Amino acid sequence: MTILILVAFLNGGLIAASRSINARLGMSIGALRSSFWNHLGGLILLTVLLTAAGLPDPDRALGAPPAAYCGGVLGALFVAINSRVLPRLGALTTLTLIIGGQMAAGLAIEYPIWGMPLDPLRIAAVMLIILGAALARGGIMHATCCNGGLIRCETGKIRRLVETRESDAKPVGRTTVPQETRPP
Numbered sequence: 001m002t003i004l005i006l007v008a009f010l011n012g013g014l015i016a017a018s019r020s021i022n023a024r025l026g027m028s029i030g031a032l033r034s035s036f037w038n039h040l041g042g043l044i045l046l047t048v049l050l051t052a053a054g055l056p057d058p059d060r061a062l063g064a065p066p067a068a069y070c071g072g073v074l075g076a077l078f079v080a081i082n083s084r085v086l087p088r089l090g091a092l093t094t095l096t097l098i099i100g101g102q103m104a105a106g107l108a109i110e111y112p113i114w115g116m117p118l119d120p121l122r123i124a125a126v127m128l129i130i131l132g133a134a135l136a137r138g139g140i141m142h143a144t145c146c147n148g149g150l151i152r153c154e155t156g157k158i159r160r161l162v163e164t165r166e167s168d169a170k171p172v173g174r175t176t177v178p179q180e181t182r183p184p
Helices: 001-031 031-053 056-062 066-089 091-114 120-137
Strands: 144-145 148-154 157-162
Touching: 001 031, 001 066, 031 066, 066 091, 091 120, 120 157
Parallel strands: none
Antiparallel strands: 144 148, 148 157
């Protein structure tokens, strides 16, 4: 069981790397085109692996319900949307929101379909993940006084609003602390 937990954790790292790489491609060629190249690369790899392992029995594949084949459509949408969102929100915020969305959807699916209870601890776990995304983005606003000037933190931006002279406490200007640049 411990090895499976480690493999799942490492798989999370692969997801982060894959999403970041594909988002970078999306910045160059667009979200839909990067999704195409992402899935074409996956198709090529899976074709090689399935050919080496032996192709699946067609009768078994046809026995699955039609809705079971919609995963690829949802996966393509996921990759395209992610390629558009990640460069703007950053990897940490995007991936935290994805995890929060997965957990919320998991709760919504488990209750009516599998009869799993909606207990307060499971709901709190989802809420904590979403709060973590807000914290990662810097969405909690606060103000503090620092070296005679007011500093405001708002959605990840740090600005010095007014610098004052200690002698007369008059405003002498407005400056902005540089922040990382994000694509438009």
